[in-house]
Each structure stands twice: as structure tokens, then as C-alpha cells.
Amino acid sequence: MRNSACLPPPPLLCGPSLSALCHLTVVVAGSGCGGASSVGRLLPHPSARARARSPPSLRFPPPSGTGRSKSLPGARGPSWPPSPRVPMEPPNLYPVKLYVYDLSKGLARRLSPIMLGKQLEGIWHTSIVVHKDEFFFGSGGISSCPPGGTLLGPPDSVVDVGSTEVTEEIFLEYLSSLGESLFRGEAYNLFEHNCNTFSNEVAQFLTGRKIPSYITDLPSEVLSTPFGQALRPLLDSIQIQPPGGSSVGRPNGQS
Structure with missing residues (x-):
């Protein structure tokens, strides 16, 4: 029979959002499994390490409408196309x-x-x-x-x-x-x-x-x-x- 100390631990119950962090590898060693003392390490999933090294990306919501800026009610701005300037008449010489x-x-x-x-x-x-x-x-x-x-x-x-x-x-x-x-x-x-x-x-x-x-x-x-x-x-x-x-x-x- 296999030593119960060498049996893998029961799987952890994790939600979908924590699946990367909850994927753990447990290494257990004991006298009945090679004579070494028991040492346990929790290793994060590789995808979790990659995400930790890269900065989080910022996402902005897409602009609504046609992309043109809307003027505030009552605000006045330059008209387009601009109205042509009327040349000043030169003085009589x-x-x-x-x-x-x-x-x-x-x-x-x-x-x-x-x-x-x-x-x-x-x-x-x-x-x-x-x-x-x-x-x-x-x-x-x-x-x-x-x-x-x-x-x-x-x-x-x-x-x-x-x-x-x-x-x-x-x-x-x-x-x-x-x-x-x-x-x-x-x-x-x-x-x-x-x-x-x-x-x-x-x-x-x-x-x-x-x-x-x-x-x-x-x-x-x-x-x-x-x-x-x-x-x-x-x-x-x-x-x-x-x-x-x-x-x-x-x-x-x-x-």
C-alpha cells in the first residue's frame, strides 16, 4: 500500500477568477517517501507570474456618437468655413x-x-x-x-x-x-x-x-x-x- 503521507492533497476549490492563483503544486517529502523532512512550497501558475511582471493595461470606453466634439449650449466658437474678410478701402491720395x-x-x-x-x-x-x-x-x-x-x-x-x-x-x-x-x-x-x-x-x-x-x-x-x-x-x-x-x-x- 502507498503511504498516506505521500498521497496528493485534495484539490482546492477555487472560482474562475482565481483559477490562475489557486493552481498550486504541492511537493511533500517525508521519511516514508525518500527519508527527507517534509517541506511544502506553493508555486504560482506561470500565467500569474507573467501578469505580475507586466503593467496593467488601461482601457477606456469607446467614444459615443460620431466622434465630433459637442458644443455646450450657449457657447460661441469660430464658424467654419470662416467668413471672408472684407478688404478695407485705401484712403484717397x-x-x-x-x-x-x-x-x-x-x-x-x-x-x-x-x-x-x-x-x-x-x-x-x-x-x-x-x-x-x-x-x-x-x-x-x-x-x-x-x-x-x-x-x-x-x-x-x-x-x-x-x-x-x-x-x-x-x-x-x-x-x-x-x-x-x-x-x-x-x-x-x-x-x-x-x-x-x-x-x-x-x-x-x-x-x-x-x-x-x-x-x-x-x-x-x-x-x-x-x-x-x-x-x-x-x-x-x-x-x-x-x-x-x-x-x-x-x-x-x-x-
Whole structure:
């Protein structure tokens, strides 16, 4: 007969969820089965050891619906397709020109080396042309005329000053204020406050740019010579008002 000590133990009753852990191998040894002392070890099932080494996998429930996110009631978001942007209309731009006249008609170029000891290209009178009219300053105040409409005739040269967004209405209001303050007729001075001073002031108002320096520097070049200094008392009494224009902000013919 077999020794009852060597009989296998009765099977353990385990549920389906614990079948892997409850599968045990019992090794029993005793004096009647080889002479060794009894030693028992519980060995887990191989699948249980594999599960213990690998991290548990996370499972998420499948998304419901079509997979698109649902907006909360009352929430506002960007529409698709986005509505096209309406391009902004560019502002109206008006060209600004500087008309340049040589009052000496070429004599300054020929005689200035002899009389002044330096070369002058001309004795410059300037005006601003904008909004289809020519504007200038003289002893009669601020005047206007069609471009090239004074008795000086067409300009000797035209300088492109730039363009402006200032409308004609705003510009005329600006000229009216100048005519009542800085550029009254009695404020005219051939060397220090003349037509070129006016053109430079208006050009900066319209475009932010100055007129060429060879024009604005002319009085200082003349007065820096002995001949210019000697003639200054006579030249100061000269007042230039090109005929053919009408006064701005005053009745015609009133100065």
C-alpha cells in the first residue's frame, strides 16, 4: 500500500477568477517517501507570474456618437468655413508738387560769380500744387491760381514732393488759418519769411517732407557774401507778389 503521507492533497476549490492563483503544486517529502523532512512550497501558475511582471493595461470606453466634439449650449466658437474678410478701402491720395521758378531768368547763374564771388543757380520762387490748384505766398498774402497760371508762366522745374490724404476742404481751412496768422501779407520778408518758407511749411503739413535745401538755403548764401550784405537794405524793401493769382480766404483783389 502507498503511504498516506505521500498521497496528493485534495484539490482546492477555487472560482474562475482565481483559477490562475489557486493552481498550486504541492511537493511533500517525508521519511516514508525518500527519508527527507517534509517541506511544502506553493508555486504560482506561470500565467500569474507573467501578469505580475507586466503593467496593467488601461482601457477606456469607446467614444459615443460620431466622434465630433459637442458644443455646450450657449457657447460661441469660430464658424467654419470662416467668413471672408472684407478688404478695407485705401484712403484717397492726392499728389503734391513743388513748382520752382527762377526769378532771374538765368541771370543769377551768369552774374553771381562776379557779383557774389560764388555760383548761384537761380533766384528761386516756389509754390505748392495740390487739389488741381497752385498756392503761393507773397506780399499780398496767400494766393492761388490754376497750375502755371501766374505771369511767371510755366515753372522751370517741378519737384514731386509726395502724396497726401488731406482733403481739399481741410486743406483750405488750414490755409485760411495760416493766412490769418503766420502768413499775412505784412509778414512777408524777402530773406526770412518768403514764398519758400510758405512752401516748406505746407509741404511738411501735407506730406511730412521738406522742400529741397538748395532752395531754403538761398537767402543765407546771398547774405553770407559782402555784396549781399551791402545790398540787404535794398533787398529787404523788395516785395514779390506774382500777378495772376487770387487771394485765399479774402475777397479777390484784397490784400
